[in-house]
Each structure stands twice: as structure tokens, then as C-alpha cells.
Amino acid sequence: MIHGSLFPAASDASDVSGDCALRVGLIGTGVVGSGTCQVLARNADLIAQRAGRPIRLVMATARNLLKAAQVLGPDVALVSDPLTLVRHPGIDVVVEVMGGVTLARTLVLDAIAHGKHVVTVNKALLAEHGSEIFAAADAQGVIVAYEGAVAVSIPIIKALREGLAANRILEVVGIVNGTTNFILTQMHDAGLSFEAALRLATELGYAEADPTLDVSGMDAAHKTALLAAIAFGADVPLDLVHVQGIGTLDPFDMVCAQALGYRIKLLGMARQRSNALEVRVHPTLVPEKHLLAQVQGAMNGIWVNADAAGPTFHYGAGAGSQTTASAVVADLMDVARQGSAGLSARVPHRSVPSGVIRSWPILPIGQVASRHYLRFELTKRPELLTRLNGWLQALGVDVQRLAHVQHPQDGMQGAVVMLTQCLTGDVLLGAMEALRQMSGGLEPAAMWRVEDLN
Numbered sequence: 398m399i400h401g402s403l404f405p406a407a408s409d410a411s412d413v414s415g416d417c418a419l420r421v422g423l424i425g426t427g428v429v430g431s432g433t434c435q436v437l438a439r440n441a442d443l444i445a446q447r448a449g450r451p452i453r454l455v456m457a458t459a460r461n462l463l464k465a466a467q468v469l470g471p472d473v474a475l476v477s478d479p480l481t482l483v484r485h486p487g488i489d490v491v492v493e494v495m496g497g498v499t500l501a502r503t504l505v506l507d508a509i510a511h512g513k514h515v516v517t518v519n520k521a522l523l524a525e526h527g528s529e530i531f532a533a534a535d536a537q538g539v540i541v542a543y544e545g546a547v548a549v550s551i552p553i554i555k556a557l558r559e560g561l562a563a564n565r566i567l568e569v570v571g572i573v574n575g576t577t578n579f580i581l582t583q584m585h586d587a588g589l590s591f592e593a594a595l596r597l598a599t600e601l602g603y604a605e606a607d608p609t610l611d612v613s614g615m616d617a618a619h620k621t622a623l624l625a626a627i628a629f630g631a632d633v634p635l636d637l638v639h640v641q642g643i644g645t646l647d648p649f650d651m652v653c654a655q656a657l658g659y660r661i662k663l664l665g666m667a668r669q670r671s672n673a674l675e676v677r678v679h680p681t682l683v684p685e686k687h688l689l690a691q692v693q694g695a696m697n698g699i700w701v702n703a704d705a706a707g708p709t710f711h712y713g714a715g716a717g718s719q720t721t722a723s724a725v726v727a728d729l730m731d732v733a734r735q736g737s738a739g740l741s742a743r744v745p746h747r748s749v750p751s752g753v754i755r756s757w758p759i760l761p762i763g764q765v766a767s768r769h770y771l772r773f774e775l776t777k778r779p780e781l782l783t784r785l786n787g788w789l790q791a792l793g794v795d796v797q798r799l800a801h802v803q804h805p806q807d808g809m810q811g812a813v814v815m816l817t818q819c820l821t822g823d824v825l826l827g828a829m830e831a832l833r834q835m836s837g838g839l840e841p842a843a844m845w846r847v848e849d850l851n
């Protein structure tokens with residue numbers, strides 16, 4: 398612990414906060430942590446009025462305490478050991494915005510064990526260890542709130558849990574990763590390569606120093622698993638979520654998709670089928686008039702289809718400091734309002750009276766049906782096209798739309814692109830293998846799924 402005039406001692410925490418204030422301990426003072434401090438300070442009066450009591454940041458821990466002291470000012474006690482913070486009697490709620498999984502899990506579970514509520518934006522932590530963390534929180538009677546983990550400024554957890562509570566949710570389809578949406582937008586609008594668009598995303602501060610989780614689709618998978626859990630009342634094991642990132646997407650397919658009236662977006666999808674769930678993340682063709690196709694740059698958009706409300710669309714910033722803080726502080730206000738009442742209802746599938754969590758089977762991707770986009774490089778052998786149509790017909794693959802597309806770069810081969818009828822992944826792959834054999838080696842240069850979302 399650091400003592401001195403610059404750093405009030407940790408034991409001062411309860412004194413500075415007053416009796417009725419909700420006393421917050423902050424782990425991590427980076428982009429989201431500093432935004433949270435700014436919002437709490439700037440809107441303190443309004444927040445106190447709406448939450449029914451003041452919310453006061455009284456203690457923090459960070460890797461760089463001197464830098465943290467500059468961000469937080471003199472009224473916040475700084476401690477070097479996060480365990481001191483999560484166990485401190487002068488803290489009511491721990492805000493975890495440090496990221497990572499292993500240490501974050503230890504600290505969150507320790508905070509819960511010491512009776513603290515937790516607000517986190519850590520989607521990886523909840524997607525991997527949510528069952529353990531929510532069970533521990535239920536047992537202790539504390540809240541684990543995570544609005545900022547899924548779509549940053551969009552209050553989608555609240556919308557699903559409260560605003561749409563009367564509905565049976567049919568599907569949730571979203572652009573939930575700002576970095577990849579920025580990259581795809583640059584590839585589409587400015588014709589940048591994936592590498593150049595990623596460099597720009599890094600320069601502008603959208604992509605993390607290590608953008609692997611974003612680019613690989615894992616960040617979107619974490620968020621989609623959390624959305625599926627809240628929408629369908631199910632625990633969704635991360636390893637059953639089909640994930641494909643944007644690294645292998647050829648920008649030429651964005652041009653071809655446009656020729657067919659579509660845009661390619663990295664979608665996270667959770668959909669209820671008769672007795673199973675589809676939960677998947679991959680680049681997908683979306684009709685260019687659909688609202689999801691209009692989500693540009695680092696923005697996020699989530700389309701929810703529900704049985705009573707019908708479709709609703711939720712749009713907002715997909716990354717950022719105060720944009721994420723908006724969700725963190727709203728969660729703190731929920732904690733301030735609710736005290737310890739009705740906690741398990743916050744994660745509805747965990748409020749089953751018997752304590753039995755519903756376990757939905759997750760459909761393997763090969764059994765998931767959708768329309769597909771296929772690209773064949775046939776332009777140097779146009780006579781093959783007639784034969785291809787015949788082969789596809791014989792294999793039960795209907796070509797529902799077809800276009801010839803010239804490659805925008807000189808000297809590059811153009812393509813024939815097409816959309817199929819709705820087929821499962823297994824059926825399509827089987828047909829493509831049969832095509833290869835019957836045609837002496839013809840196969841699509843690219844295959845992506847299509848979602849018409851109507």
C-alpha cells in the first residue's frame with residue numbers, strides 16, 4: 398500500500414465516502430477506468446439523484462500508480478495490491494476493467510467471497526468463467542453486472558433482460574466488434590487491404606496493441622455467447638461456438654457481394670431452432686439495405702427479433718473510453734438502487750427455482766442451414782459455366798442469383814459469383830466435394846454464408 402499526501406491511505410476510504418454513498422474500488426485505470434472516473438465526476442449530482450445516493454470512487458489499483466494518481470486526483474486511495482482492494486471493508490462494489498482472464502478471475506471471485514458487488518466489462522472472463530462467477534455471486538447475494546462487456550454504449554443486456562422481458566427471443570444478430578467493423582468498412586469503402594486497414598485501426602487507437610482477439614472473431618464470440626445466454630436462458634460453452642475471423646476474407650469478395658446486392662459483415666448470431674441453439678460468428682453476406690449493413694466504422698449494431706415486439710435495432714459506439722464508462726456507471730447505479738434485493742433475476746436463466754440451469758444443445762456448424770455465396774474463377778474458361786450450372790443442378794444446389802464480376806485490379810482474373818438456396822454446411826461441403834470429383838478439380842475460390850434477416 399502507498400501512503401503519503403499524494404495517496405490517501407486505504408483505510409480512509411470509508412471516511413471520505415460518507416455513510417450512504419456507494420463506495421467503489423476500481424481495478425484498472427486505463428481507457429475504461431479513466432472514462433469511468435470522468436463520468437462519475439462530471440455527472441455526480443445527476444447520478445446521485447437518479448441512483449438515490451452518491452456513487453463515490455474511493456480506492457483504485459493499477460499497474461502504474463503514479464500515472465493512476467494523475468488520472469484519479471487526490472481523493473482516491475491508491476493501493477498496489479489488488480487483493481487489498483477487493484477485501485477492503487470500505488468498498489461496496491469492485492469495478493474490474495483491467496482485462497485478461499486469470500488474475501481477473503481470481504480477483505472477481507475474491508471480491509464476491511468478501512461480499513462485494515462486481516461491475517466488469519470483461520467479456521472473455523464471463524464467457525469462459527461466467528457459470529462459476531454467477532454461481533458464486535448468487536451464493537453470496539451480490540450482483541455481477543456486465544453491461545459494458547457486450548456492446549459498450551448500447552444497453553443491450555438491459556434491453557433483453559428488462560425492455561423485452563415479455564418476449565420469447567427468436568434471434569439476436571449483431572456487429573459486436575468495433576475494430577473488425579472498422580477494418581471491413583475501410584476494406585469496402587477505401588479498397589484497403591486487410592493489413593493496411595488493420596494498421597489504420599491501430600494508428601487511430603481502435604485496435605488493441607495485440608488485435609488477435611478482435612481479428613480472430615474471439616472477442617465477438619465472447620460477446621455473442623453472453624448475448625445468447627441472456628436471450629435464451631442457457632449456458633453457452635465457448636468451445637461450441639463456431640468462430641471464424643476476418644483474416645482470410647479476400648477484399649474481392651466484398652466487391653462481388655456488392656454486385657449481388659450484399660455487404661460482408663462480421664456477425665455474431667444466436668438463434669433458437671426447434672430444440673437447439675445456433676451460436677456462431679463469421680463473415681456473412683447481409684443485404685445492403687438491411688440496417689446491419691449500414692453500421693459503419695467502429696460502431697456496433699444489434700438486431701433482435703422477438704415474438705411480441707418483432708424486430709428491434711440497437712445501435713451505438715462499439716469501443717471507447719466514456720462510451721464504455723456510460724455502461725459501467727449505469728451498472729453502478731443499478732447496484733446502488735437495488736442493494737441486495739432480487740439479485741438472481743438479473744441473470745434470468747440463473748433464477749430457475751430448482752437452481753437447474755437450462756442446457757440447450759448448440760447445433761454444430763455443419764448442421765446449420767443458410768443460403769451460401771460461392772465464387773468461381775471461371776472467366777478464363779467461360780465454356781465451363783454452362784457445365785458448372787448442370788453439375789450444380791445435378792448435385793441439388795440451386796443457383797438463385799448469379800453475376801460476373803471483373804476484378805478491380807488490372808490483370809487479375811474476374812469471377813462468377815452466385816447465391817445458393819438454404820443448405821446446411823454439411824450438405825454444401827458434400828456437394829462441393831462431389832463437384833470437384835465430377836469436374837476434374839473445379840472448386841469455389843471462396844464460400845461464405847448469407848443472412849437475409851427478414
Ligand code: HSE
Pocket residue numbers: 546547549573574575576577603605611616715716717
Ligand atoms: N476490442 C473491442 C472492439 C473493444 O473492438 O469491439 C470493445 O469491446
